[in-house]
Amino acid sequence: MNPYRNYAKTYRDELRTNVIPFWLKHAPDGEYGGFFTCLDRDGSVYDTEKHMWMQWRVVWMLSELHRKLEPDPVWLAQARQGFAFLTRYGKAADGSYYFSLGRDGTPFTAPYNIFSECFACMGSAAFFKASGDPQAAEEAQASYRRYIARGADPKGQWEKRLPGAPRWQPLSIPMIRINLSLVMAECLGDAGALEDAAEVAREVLARFRHPGSGLIFENIPAQGGFDLRSPTGRHLNPGHALESMWFVMLAARRSGQPDLISQAADVILATLESGWDQEHGGLYYFMDAEGRPHPELTWSMKLWWVHCEALIAALMAFQLSGRKEFWVWFEKLHHWTWQHYPDPAYGEWFGYLERNGRPASMLKGGKWKSFFHLPRMLLLCSEMLGELASGAEPQQNPIRPA
Amino acid sequence: MNPYRNYAKTYRDELRTNVIPFWLKHAPDGEYGGFFTCLDRDGSVYDTEKHMWMQWRVVWMLSELHRKLEPDPVWLAQARQGFAFLTRYGKAADGSYYFSLGRDGTPFTAPYNIFSECFACMGSAAFFKASGDPQAAEEAQASYRRYIARGADPKGQWEKRLPGAPRWQPLSIPMIRINLSLVMAECLGDAGALEDAAEVAREVLARFRHPGSGLIFENIPAQGGFDLRSPTGRHLNPGHALESMWFVMLAARRSGQPDLISQAADVILATLESGWDQEHGGLYYFMDAEGRPHPELTWSMKLWWVHCEALIAALMAFQLSGRKEFWVWFEKLHHWTWQHYPDPAYGEWFGYLERNGRPASMLKGGKWKSFFHLPRMLLLCSEMLGELASGAEPQQNPIRPA
Numbered sequence: 001m002n003p004y005r006n007y008a009k010t011y012r013d014e015l016r017t018n019v020i021p022f023w024l025k026h027a028p029d030g031e032y033g034g035f036f037t038c039l040d041r042d043g044s045v046y047d048t049e050k051h052m053w054m055q056w057r058v059v060w061m062l063s064e065l066h067r068k069l070e071p072d073p074v075w076l077a078q079a080r081q082g083f084a085f086l087t088r089y090g091k092a093a094d095g096s097y098y099f100s101l102g103r104d105g106t107p108f109t110a111p112y113n114i115f116s117e118c119f120a121c122m123g124s125a126a127f128f129k130a131s132g133d134p135q136a137a138e139e140a141q142a143s144y145r146r147y148i149a150r151g152a153d154p155k156g157q158w159e160k161r162l163p164g165a166p167r168w169q170p171l172s173i174p175m176i177r178i179n180l181s182l183v184m185a186e187c188l189g190d191a192g193a194l195e196d197a198a199e200v201a202r203e204v205l206a207r208f209r210h211p212g213s214g215l216i217f218e219n220i221p222a223q224g225g226f227d228l229r230s231p232t233g234r235h236l237n238p239g240h241a242l243e244s245m246w247f248v249m250l251a252a253r254r255s256g257q258p259d260l261i262s263q264a265a266d267v268i269l270a271t272l273e274s275g276w277d278q279e280h281g282g283l284y285y286f287m288d289a290e291g292r293p294h295p296e297l298t299w300s301m302k303l304w305w306v307h308c309e310a311l312i313a314a315l316m317a318f319q320l321s322g323r324k325e326f327w328v329w330f331e332k333l334h335h336w337t338w339q340h341y342p343d344p345a346y347g348e349w350f351g352y353l354e355r356n357g358r359p360a361s362m363l364k365g366g367k368w369k370s371f372f373h374l375p376r377m378l379l380l381c382s383e384m385l386g387e388l389a390s391g392a393e394p395q396q397n398p399i400r401p402a
Numbered sequence: 403m404n405p406y407r408n409y410a411k412t413y414r415d416e417l418r419t420n421v422i423p424f425w426l427k428h429a430p431d432g433e434y435g436g437f438f439t440c441l442d443r444d445g446s447v448y449d450t451e452k453h454m455w456m457q458w459r460v461v462w463m464l465s466e467l468h469r470k471l472e473p474d475p476v477w478l479a480q481a482r483q484g485f486a487f488l489t490r491y492g493k494a495a496d497g498s499y500y501f502s503l504g505r506d507g508t509p510f511t512a513p514y515n516i517f518s519e520c521f522a523c524m525g526s527a528a529f530f531k532a533s534g535d536p537q538a539a540e541e542a543q544a545s546y547r548r549y550i551a552r553g554a555d556p557k558g559q560w561e562k563r564l565p566g567a568p569r570w571q572p573l574s575i576p577m578i579r580i581n582l583s584l585v586m587a588e589c590l591g592d593a594g595a596l597e598d599a600a601e602v603a604r605e606v607l608a609r610f611r612h613p614g615s616g617l618i619f620e621n622i623p624a625q626g627g628f629d630l631r632s633p634t635g636r637h638l639n640p641g642h643a644l645e646s647m648w649f650v651m652l653a654a655r656r657s658g659q660p661d662l663i664s665q666a667a668d669v670i671l672a673t674l675e676s677g678w679d680q681e682h683g684g685l686y687y688f689m690d691a692e693g694r695p696h697p698e699l700t701w702s703m704k705l706w707w708v709h710c711e712a713l714i715a716a717l718m719a720f721q722l723s724g725r726k727e728f729w730v731w732f733e734k735l736h737h738w739t740w741q742h743y744p745d746p747a748y749g750e751w752f753g754y755l756e757r758n759g760r761p762a763s764m765l766k767g768g769k770w771k772s773f774f775h776l777p778r779m780l781l782l783c784s785e786m787l788g789e790l791a792s793g794a795e796p797q798q799n800p801i802r803p804a
Contacts, residue, residue: 038633038695046694047632099562108567158562160501165510230449231440292448293440293765297700297754300762352699354756360702363695 007334008385012069014342015378020065020075022348022364023371027058028078032104033085037370041362042346048103052090054370056119059083061371063126069379076130083127086120087139096146112158117147118176125187137188144184144193151177167222168232171208174200175244178251185254198255201248205263213289214270216241234289238275239306242268242313249316265317265326272310272329277302280356281336283310301360302353304369307337308377315384349374409736410787414471416744417780422467422477424750424766425773429460430480434506435487439772443764444748450505454492456772458521461485463773465528471781478532485529488522489541498548514560519549520578527589539590546586546595553579569624570634573610576602577646580653587656600657603650607665615691616672618643636691640677641708644670644715651718667719667728674712674731679704682758683738685712703762704755706771709739710779717786751776 026043027035037054038047062079066072089105090097097116099109121143128136150156151173181197184190208216210226218235220226227233245264252260275283282302288294310333318326340357341349343364350359351369363369428445429437439456440449464481468474491507492499499518501511523545530538552558553575583599586592610618612628620637622628629635647666654662677685684704690696712735720728742759743751745766752761753771765771 040695049632098564102566106566107564110562110564112562158560160512160514160560162500162509162512164504164508230451293442293763293768295769297703297762300756301699354702354758355762356756356758360699360757361695366695367697 002389004385004389008382008389011378011382011385015069015375015382018342018347019349019371019375019378023058023375024074024078027365027371028081029103033081034101034105035082035370037365038367039363039365041343041364043348043364046363047366049108050101050103050105051367052086052097052099052101052116053113053119054365054367054372055082055086055090056116056123057370057372059086059123060119060126061375063123063130065375065379067126067130068383079123079127080131080133083123083133083136083139086123087135090120095142096150097143110158112155114147114150114154114173115176117143117150118180121147121180122183125183129187140184140188144180147180148177166227166230166232168219169207169222171204171216171218171220171237171240171244174204174208175240175247178204178244178247182247182250182254194251194255197247197251198257198260201251201260202257204244204248205260205267209263209267210289213274214266215274215289216244216267216271217289228289231288231292231295234292235294236275236287236289237285238271238283238287239285239303239309241271242306243309245271246309246313246316249320253320261320265321265323268313268317269325269329272314272333277355282340282353282355282357283307300355302340302355302357304341304349304351305373307333307341308373311337312377312380315381319384319388404791406787406791410784410791412740413780413784413787417471417777417784420744420749421751421773421777421780425460425777426476426480429767429773430483431505435483436503436505436507437484437772439767440769441765441767443745443766445750445766448765449768451510451769452503452505452507453769454488454499454501454503454518455515455521456767456769456774457484457488457492458518458525459772459774461488461525462521462528463777465525465532467777467781468532469528470785481525481529482533482535485525485535485538485541488525489537492522497544498552499545512560514557516549516552516556516575517578519545519552520582523549523582524585527585531589542586542590546582549582550579568629568632568634570621571609571624573606573618573620573622573639573642573646576606576610577642577649580606580646580649584649584652584656596653596657599649599653600659600662603653603662604659606646606650607662607669611665611669612691615676616668617676617691618646618669618673619691630691633690633694633697636694637696638677638689638691639687640673640685640689641687641705641711643673644708645711647673648711648715648718651722655722663722667723667725670715670719671727671731674716674735679757684742684755684757684759685709702757704742704757704759706743706751706753707775709735709743710775713739714779714782717783721786721790 026039029036034050034055035058036045040046059079059082062075066075089101092098092111096111097120098107098111099113099116102108121140124136125140128140178197178200181193185194208220210217215236218237219232245268248264249261277284283306285301285303285306286294286296286299314326314330314333318330340353343350348364352361354360428441431438436452436457437460438447442448461481461484464477468477491503494500494513498513499522500509500513501515501518504510523542526538527542530542580599580602583595587596610622612619617638620639621634647670650666651663679686685708687703687705688696688698688701716728716732716735720732742755745752750766754763756762
């Protein structure tokens with residue numbers, strides 16, 4: 001009996017026979033290019049607006065699947081048409097990416113959001129690695145530079161907070177930088193980017209980890225330390241904490257810094273223990289570090305992406321640390337997740353559950369959910385589980401088969 | 403047996419012995435002025451930031467209570483110190499109001515939101531009427547003018563949608579204008595403002611009422627008509643629809659246009675029927691007119707203010723139209739509301755319930771909840787119920803005792 005083998009097959013089959021077919025059937029816009037991502041429960045389109053994060057994520061995922069799951073000319077062709085549509089219509093005069101376009105590519109929403117650059121970089125880099133298209137390498141480099149340049153003042157002219165207000169450093173900026181630098185190292189062979197990833201990973205652990213609780217805080221004061229006097233300073237985002245910690249573990253492993261792996265594993269354990277809903281199961285979306293009211297009404301909802309990131313983090317921590325408690329957590333997360341998210345009637349997974357585990361929305365895709373967290377989790381977990389099943393030592397780079 | 407009398411006492415007692423004492427005890431900031439509105443379940447302060455909508459609403463409500471419930475020097479003194487704090491620290495160089503201040507009055511958030519002007523106007527006008535302070539009358543007039551001037555481009559420099567995107571007219575702008583014009587007519591004796599209120603009320607019914615469903619839509623295309631191809635065009639907000647309809651009824655009544663009253667009553671009935679959750683009871687927060695996924699995850703939550711506005715709208719429709727179905731709705735709303743919102747342990751009411759009626763947050767006040775919807779509803783309903791109990795014809799102006 002090898003439990004890993006069954007799990008590996010479950011994750012791979014779900015990706016191959018449920019999630020990929022759903023998106024390939026409903027998402028591509030054969031008339032204008034790009035993708036529909038606002039999909040109702042049955043895959044029908046309820047909005048044709050093209051949100052840039054979501055568009056680029058589809059390009060990234062299809063390129064990754066072509067390279068890592070199996071080569072498929074349809075997936076690569078869809079990534080190619082998406083890349084062409086987005087680079088043709090998506091960029092403002094200053095080179096930054098709009099937040100959204102109309103169906104035909106007309107700019108709808110200003111480039112106020114730095115993470116459009118992030119997903120443009122990921123999508124372009126992965127498409128380059130899959131296709132060899134030199135324009136994609138250039139695009140990846142340009143978006144990577146813009147992401148880093150915008151990091152100091154990410155909101156720019158759209159910043160509503162005034163100079164007299166407390167200034168914060170959000171976790172999201174360095175967290176995403178670790179991931180982008182890993183992508184640039186992997187897809188473009190940029191050795192400096194790998195060094196950058198490891199450096200920022202060390203910084204995130206040193207600065208955002210609260211010494212008392214061992215938890216990663218979402219916002220720390222600009223001058224460093226912690227300030228728990230306001231909801232901003234007490235804000236916890238377990239999904240972000242878990243996702244950032246598996247980015248840290250990858251950076252640590254690829255750059256040979258094992259001490260960061262065990263630190264990240266400790267954070268993952270503390271996050272899972274404090275983020276689990278003892279009454280209904282599942283992980284909270286947001287929390288207040290002192291249990292005061294959280295300003296976001298959705299704080300207690302159960303989101304698919306939080307559980308996807310938790311599965312990756314727990315499994316990676318198990319694979320890299322060997323600590324059994326992470327396998328126990330992986331199985332606990334697995335059971336709750338697979339019991340609540342897959343849609344037995346129309347395929348794919350629900351994204352948003354009420355606290356009690358019942359779907360709060362029937363959408364399969366929207367402004368914030370497309371073909372990304374779920375297929376990435378299924379791909380990464382099936383790879384890690386496959387390695388565990390074969391008894392192999394983890395590969396030097398488990399998400400990049402030689 | 404006079405059922406109205408018992409209800410009238412219930413509403414008045416709740417206001418007098420529960421809601422007012424809770425806020426007077428916990429909200430005033432005796433050190434810096436203004437009010438704490440971010441109050442935990444027990445009234446303790448979880449954030450000292452001073453959000454302008456919430457601050458001005460407290461000034462408005464205290465002034466109204468002093469004038470309409472009973473004269474109380476403490477309430478008037480608190481309104482006065484709030485008015486002084488907000489006019490001293492709250493205004494940007496161009497005269498518009500910041501969105502939020504720090505505890506000591508330092509500007510924290512830019513004046514991006516036109517509704518800060520709305521609540522400054524309401525608070526100043528009511529405080530003038532209660533106190534006779536001429537500075538308050540000037541402030542009310544200035545904010546009223548600024549609100550109207552900003553209405554054409556409410557977001558100004560903070561607008562993220564680009565010229566190529568579909569352009570919409572939101573209900574909120576004319577809806578609030580009706581209310582502000584009624585307030586200016588009532589508190590400053592501005593006869594032109596009453597004409598304005600009636601004119602805008604007629605326009606709202608003519609333009610925002612969808613002919614098929616009889617429902618008020620939250621967004622209509624800039625050029626008029628309806629466009630149901632996107633979530634924006636299908637967005638329904640039952641609480642706004644109900645609140646705007648009682649504004650319309652007041653404007654109609656004060657300006658002597660009874661046809662508007664019966665039109666508004668029809669909208670109220672259609673809104674209550676379509677907005678009621680058949681499974682758990684209560685009114686939805688948001689809906690999609692075609693039942694497609696709503697982009698806001700909170701769409702199915704049950705918010706205190708929606709139920710407050712529904713109680714006012716149903717009771718006013720009953721009082722003004724005499725149609726029995728509105729009394730049936732008032733009692734149905736009354737039972738669900740009073741069963742779910744009051745906090746038996748610490749007083750005041752919960753603001754945010756999950757769809758199933760269980761509190762989603764324990765806060766009594768926050769960025770969007772302070773001393774406003776609940777006490778306004780208790781005051782208006784106790785007045786209307788008192789009139790019904792005494793068998794009196796509705797007064798010419800039920801919210802303005804001669």
